[in-house]
Amino acid sequence: MLQIKNLHATVDGKEILKGIDLAVNTGEVHAIMGPNGSGKSTLANVLAGRDGYEITQGTILYNGQDLSKMAPEIRAREGIFLAFQYPVEIPGVNNIYLLKAALNAVRKHRGEPELDAVEFLALVRDRMKVVAMKDDLMSRSVNEGFSGGEKKRNEIFQMAVLEPALAILDETDSGLDIDALKIVAGGINQLRNRERAIVLVTHYQRLLGYIVPDFVHVLADGKIIKSGDRNLALQLEEKGYDWVKQETVAA
Amino acid sequence: MNGTAIHHYLAEYHRREASNNTPWLQEQGLAALEKFRNNGLPTTRQENWKYTDIGALARTGFITADARHNTIEHHRLDAVRIKGLDCYELIFINGQFSPTHTRLEGLPAGVMVESLGRSLPNPSATVREHLNRYADNDNYAFTALNTAFLTDGTLLVIPANAVIEKPVNLLYISNRQDQTLVSHPRNLVILGANSRATLIESYIGLDKAEYFTNTVTEILAGEGASLEHYKIQQESERSFHIGSTHVTQQKDSRYVSHSISLGGALVRNDITATLGGNGSETILNGLYMAGDRQHVDNHTLVNHLQPNTRSEEYYRGVLDGHARGVFNGKIIVHKNAQKTDARQSNANLLLSDNAEVDTKPELEIYANDVKCSHGATVGQLDENMLFYLRSRAIDEETARSLLTYAFADDVIRRITLQPVRDRLEYSVIGRLPDASLIREFV
Ligand SMILES: Nc1ncnc2c1ncn2[C@@H]1O[C@H](COP(=O)(O)OP(=O)(O)OP(=O)(O)O)[C@@H](O)[C@H]1O
Numbered sequence: 064m065l066q067i068k069n070l071h072a073t074v075d076g077k078e079i080l081k082g083i084d085l086a087v088n089t090g091e092v093h094a095i096m097g098p099n100g101s102g103k104s105t106l107a108n109v110l111a112g113r114d115g116y117e118i119t120q121g122t123i124l125y126n127g128q129d130l131s132k133m134a135p136e137i138r139a140r141e142g143i144f145l146a147f148q149y150p151v152e153i154p155g156v157n158n159i160y161l162l163k164a165a166l167n168a169v170r171k172h173r174g175e176p177e178l179d180a181v182e183f184l185a186l187v188r189d190r191m192k193v194v195a196m197k198d199d200l201m202s203r204s205v206n207e208g209f210s211g212g213e214k215k216r217n218e219i220f221q222m223a224v225l226e227p228a229l230a231i232l233d234e235t236d237s238g239l240d241i242d243a244l245k246i247v248a249g250g251i252n253q254l255r256n257r258e259r260a261i262v263l264v265t266h267y268q269r270l271l272g273y274i275v276p277d278f279v280h281v282l283a284d285g286k287i288i289k290s291g292d293r294n295l296a297l298q299l300e301e302k303g304y305d306w307v308k309q310e311t312v313a314a
Numbered sequence: 315m316n317g318t319a320i321h322h323y324l325a326e327y328h329r330r331e332a333s334n335n336t337p338w339l340q341e342q343g344l345a346a347l348e349k350f351r352n353n354g355l356p357t358t359r360q361e362n363w364k365y366t367d368i369g370a371l372a373r374t375g376f377i378t379a380d381a382r383h384n385t386i387e388h389h390r391l392d393a394v395r396i397k398g399l400d401c402y403e404l405i406f407i408n409g410q411f412s413p414t415h416t417r418l419e420g421l422p423a424g425v426m427v428e429s430l431g432r433s434l435p436n437p438s439a440t441v442r443e444h445l446n447r448y449a450d451n452d453n454y455a456f457t458a459l460n461t462a463f464l465t466d467g468t469l470l471v472i473p474a475n476a477v478i479e480k481p482v483n484l485l486y487i488s489n490r491q492d493q494t495l496v497s498h499p500r501n502l503v504i505l506g507a508n509s510r511a512t513l514i515e516s517y518i519g520l521d522k523a524e525y526f527t528n529t530v531t532e533i534l535a536g537e538g539a540s541l542e543h544y545k546i547q548q549e550s551e552r553s554f555h556i557g558s559t560h561v562t563q564q565k566d567s568r569y570v571s572h573s574i575s576l577g578g579a580l581v582r583n584d585i586t587a588t589l590g591g592n593g594s595e596t597i598l599n600g601l602y603m604a605g606d607r608q609h610v611d612n613h614t615l616v617n618h619l620q621p622n623t624r625s626e627e628y629y630r631g632v633l634d635g636h637a638r639g640v641f642n643g644k645i646i647v648h649k650n651a652q653k654t655d656a657r658q659s660n661a662n663l664l665l666s667d668n669a670e671v672d673t674k675p676e677l678e679i680y681a682n683d684v685k686c687s688h689g690a691t692v693g694q695l696d697e698n699m700l701f702y703l704r705s706r707a708i709d710e711e712t713a714r715s716l717l718t719y720a721f722a723d724d725v726i727r728r729i730t731l732q733p734v735r736d737r738l739e740y741s742v743i744g745r746l747p748d749a750s751l752i753r754e755f756v
């Protein structure tokens with residue numbers, strides 16, 4: 064589904080990604096861990112197509128198509144979803160209307176009929192249960208005045224409605240309290256299936272205790288320096304990033 | 315240039331003199347004309363007009379509209395009226411009162427809503443006492459011009475303790491005529507003690523007509539009175555609109571203004587509010603949107619004369635194309651006006667590299683125990699918001715429209731009168747790309 068080869072990318076002219084190779088197949092869950100500033104969010108933004116993030120070398124293929132030529136909205140319609148590390152507040156743009164427009168744009172792109180207000184609301188009611196979304200958040204402006212945890216929950220709620228093929232979740236766990244983490248992780252697990260790939264960016268083994276990944280990668284200084292299975296996350300928890308870095312230097 | 319303009323308006327004055335049927339006003343008219351003759355039209359050398367060049371207006375030989383210019387096809391009014399608004403209504407075509415279209419049934423006893431022109435030949439004591447008393451002919455050249463040419467407009471008098479629930483809607487419509495016209499509408503609004511009213515002034519241009527509206531509204535809010543005032547400016551894209559509102563407030567009165575400026579090629583709106591009584595309050599909300607080569611200038615002056623007065627001003631501007639916006643908000647807190655609370659904010663959104671705005675707060679504070687704040691910003695659409703929307707499958711153009719709308723709507727949603735708010739939201743969205751999609755959002 065996703066094939067990243069020797070990806071180099073700059074942000075405002077500064078090279079942040081320095082040769083990333085990663086292959087993600089449908090049905091897989093990949094965790095990406097790594098120190099602050101190593102380029103995890105940069106990778107997520109490059110995949111979502113943010114302006115100012117320039118690919119200088121390498122390729123990203125998504126279902127065989129060159130992603131670099133696609134506008135962000137087309138990527139979204141093709142099934143790529145980014146849950147933001149810092150979801151932005153958009154005063155004056157209603158949460159629920161945005162979601163309806165988003166869903167219908169996706170459906171139209173797929174050649175499916177758009178949902179009317181009644182059908183849409185029924186779907187929303189159903190998906191709210193996935194992350195136990197509070198009613199009153201729905202009618203507010205996008206993320207406006209939401210608490211940190213509520214914003215994260217809203218991102219996963221959007222994912223539940225949009226049903227993306229590839230979900231990139233950037234530190235969705237940070238900012239969630241212990242109970243909320245359990246609920247949101249449970250929601251993500253419900254959304255996990257054989258057609259969908261999930262890339263989880265996280266700092267904590269705790270999340271991976273709930274959502275068991277198929278692969279774990281360590282991103283440091285713009286490169287994936289080690290990959291493994293879920294045990295790698297446990298080892299990292301125990302030994303820290305220095306251990307991997309030293310190991311790669313030694314190798 | 316000024317010489318030509320002065321000469322032109324003097325000639326226009328004398329051309330019409332014969333038809334003047336208001337001898338009692340003549341002296342004031344002549345005095346105003348004299349002021350105009352001495353001061354001329356403003357130039358960019360004057361601080362108050364620094365960014366607004368009215369050269370094109372001054373060079374045009376506008377013909378003063380009269381009773382002959384009162385024609386409109388009846389069906390066109392339906393498009394202009396505000397849908398779903400239950401109101402009293404006076405309609406003026408090119409500044410000329412159109413009695414056939416008036417809607418005044420059920421007006422509460424004692425409340426006066428009528429054509430000012432019709433009341434001038436036999437003026438009531440109220441008209442004699444108040445007309446031309448609150449307007450500032452000395453400092454506003456266009457107000458002096460309006461006073462000199464004063465023939466019609468609206469008289470609204472609300473007696474003490476009266477409350478009129480239905481808004482009074484004044485529709486000033488300009489359409490294409492065989493000459494390039496100027497009209498000088500004059501409105502006089504007198505609110506008795508503890509009375510309450512809602513007034514809407516709409517200026518609407520049809521047929522891409524080229525004309526000049528020079529309007530003046532004088533308002534007196536008596537003790538404890540409350541006025542909600544809407545000014546909706548949707549003049550034609552080739553027109554000139556110069557309007558000033560002069561408000562005088564007595565003790566504990568409240569004046570709320572919503573000034574929405576969407577049309578016109580060259581527009582200048584002045585509001586001066588004088589908080590002349592203890593505990594009085596002024597709220598000024600404003601939105602200006604301009605594109606192409608439109609020029610829109612909003613000047614406000616809030617005068618805190620007495621203690622415990624409060625003012626709150628909130629203006630937003632959206633400028634696209636080669637448009638130019640000007641905002642100048644002046645607050646004067648006089649020596650006696652202790653415990654004044656004055657707030658002002660102006661935010662501008664520039665949608666194109668060629669759009670421009672000059673914004674300037676001016677505070678003059680002569681009292682020592684006051685709370686004053688002001689802020690002005692000029693910015694573009696937020697890249698993070700744009701990306702967020704696009705990452706949710708929304709087209710770039712739609713996302714831009716949506717964020718622009720949200721910015722403008724921050725002013726419009728302060729409007730409590732739902733039909734007016736609906737109409738304005740509709741008009742604002744209509745200016746944006748992808749209008750039909752945005753409508754689904756709101
Ligand atoms: N606009 C920018 N200009 C210059 N450097 C930038 C810009 N944006 C990000 N960076 C830098 O890129 C590097 C990678 O940032 P990124 O946000 O991808 O890190 P991260 O791995 O997600 O970190 P964290 O775990 O803290 O979220 C950081 O050093 C950051 O300062």
Ligand SMILES: [Mg+2]
Binds near residue numbers: 103104105233234
């Ligand atoms: Mg990050």
